[in-house]
Amino acid sequence: MDNIGIVFSITLMYATPLIFAALGGIISERSGVTNIGIEGMMTIGAFAGAAVGYFTANPWIGFACAAAAGGALSALHAIACVKFHANQIISGVALNLIGLGVSLFLSRLLFDGVTQTLPVPNKLPKLVENGPGGLNLDSTVLVVLIFIIGVWFFLYKSRGGLRLIAVGEHPAAADTLGVNVFRVRFLAVIVSGLFAGMGGAARTLAVVSSFSPIVISGHGYIALAAVIFGRWNPVGASLACLLFGFAQSLVVVLGGGDIAIPSQILAMLPYILTIVVLVLLRGKTNAPKASGIPYIKGQR
């Protein structure tokens, strides 16, 4: 039973970066722009966070720069997809490649030709360290909690949210009421990049302490899966991320226990769980209707 604290800690440790990214995914998708470039934005955020955190010795500055880096990368997505009506999937794939490429390139440039940054002198502070039952909580948990509430409130209570969701459901309708579809989508995509960037840094500044090419490996995609089975709702998506984090914690806890389960099998657990849950939660999805479809004014 003394594992409970550990399971709880690991669950949150894995889930937190995913939740950041999922929040980004929700904002973008709800505005009608599919953003599979989240992975690349997390990667560049992870790098920027670690690098700036190393040079400034201030993890919070690193964290902010990570958000900015993610936002900058997503601006490319916004320009391509919102302004020039490019195919959103292709643009997203390109961004994933660019995100990783730029991170590796800069890493070699700044860190003596290796694709790994040096550990940051200061990680983000812990909320709880070595608490009862082995409880450890990063400060990113608190940050993300605030953002979950913030995004929920924004989407369902605020003027901006009403317009954002309308743009993702029926852009022409929003347009006829004077809502600037391009601006809403542009901003939404950039905000999604900010979130993804923070998600990346939440890994390199809280979970581990340096950037390496595999520090973000599929996290962006898992976050997008969480968006879908959380039904484009920030709370639902966060729960989905927690589930995934929980599966990860089982891997750690069971792997360290007495039962002999091959680690490769254990490592599959989170992914299998994801698929199982996706199947169980099937049914009417309420995907934003205009998601993935460029809005071309005057075409009907």
Next chain:
Amino acid sequence: MDATYAVEMKSISKYFGGFCALDNVDLCVQKGEIHAILGENGAGKTTLMNILYGFYEADSGEVWTNGQKREIKTPKDAISLGIGMVHQHFMLVETYTVLQNIILGDEHIKGPGVIDYKKAKAEIKKLAEDYHFNIDLDAKIQDITVGMQQRVEIIKALYRGADILILDEPTSVLTPQEIEELIDIMHNMVQNVKTIIIITHKLAEIMKSADTCTVIRRGKNIDKVAVANTCEKDLAELMVGRAVEFTVEKQECRRGSALLQIDGLVVEDDRKIKKVDGLSLELFEGEILGIAGVDGNGQKELFEAVTSLRKAKSGSIRIDGQDIQNTSPRKTFEAGISVIPEDRQKSGLVLDFTIAENMVLEKVQNAPFSKHGILDWKVIRQNADKLTKEYDVRPDGSAGMRAGALSGGNQQKAIIAREISNDGRVLVAVQPTRGLDVGAIEFVHNAILSERDKGKGVLLISLELDEVLKLSDRVAVIYNGRIVNIIDAKDADEKRIGLLMAGGEGA
């Protein structure tokens, strides 16, 4: 400048690709008048209004409002100039409530960006009361009838306090009574120095409401007339360019054996409310059975159950004695039911497909349109060319166009062409002439009658009592999900049916 005009559009031209939709069109609307725009399907009425509303950009020409030249580039510009528009095809977010749709883009806020729903609700309630609109502000758009949705659109414009209100076919799905009310509202509004531009194909409405009428045909100005000095017949002639018959030649009904039998049908809507509640009826070969009723009395659910778009809770639907309830749209189609649906854009057409593709949606798997799973584009195209010509789906060459690029009425004509050419045994037609011009209505009515004369059964579900009375051999009145009475067309008159529709007993 002369500021007696609320709107002046001067020499407006608009091209879509090489196609000229508007060719130097002028429109002058006096302040405080009701100005009708009349024109055939595809004449360019909607395009002209979309330009005024900033939704489309004109290729040339000028727009003036209240005596000043304006650059209206976006709807936002138009709204700030006090222009409001009710669009022909609804601009509503399905997943939102009525309230959310109304306030979108013009929300009251309290605190930083937080929507004050309470305040909005109170304001809109009052507005709705002032105009005698009875709507549930908390219902979701996807759960309300098309007639309701139309009212939401009108309230949307009123809420924004428009001084110049554009109504693009606002009455196409309203009941006669609601139309009366709307006309009253319009008169009310012009008394408060508002200006109204209305597009409608219903000449009687123009006669009753408008002061002036501008007629356009194929993108060109034809005439501008004072309504007081004209009559329906002249208007129709101006618009179509030939004389139009308002009455249809109807041969004696030769009724055959029972074709479609519905027994004790119960259907629930999405909210699990019984909308069709033990409905029974029989449709015979060679007859047109009209279903008359006030919107929302189960017509939608009846239609959806007959076409297997919605599950029937209990009861049976049989064609030739064969059960078809709760099968699939494909099975009902194969059993011989052709369908003209209520909402052409939602369930009638794939807007991103060409007209040629849309013309074979239900039968593309059959020869001659495909063989061994391979499409024969030549046949598909020929089929569409033939049908668009026969049914006058404009413009020329529409077979190769995206369905979404056609005007509303021409989309409707395309569906009718497809469904009648299916040559099924039963034709279920819901509001088949919604949005058609008088010339096209004449044509479609004749087409439906000739189907009946060929021995088909036609189930005509329409909110338009005129149409039901004109075409039907028998009229069934639906009320609260049941058929309350079936009357022979000879004995049916508007008053008696109207009474039954309102729930009056045994009239």
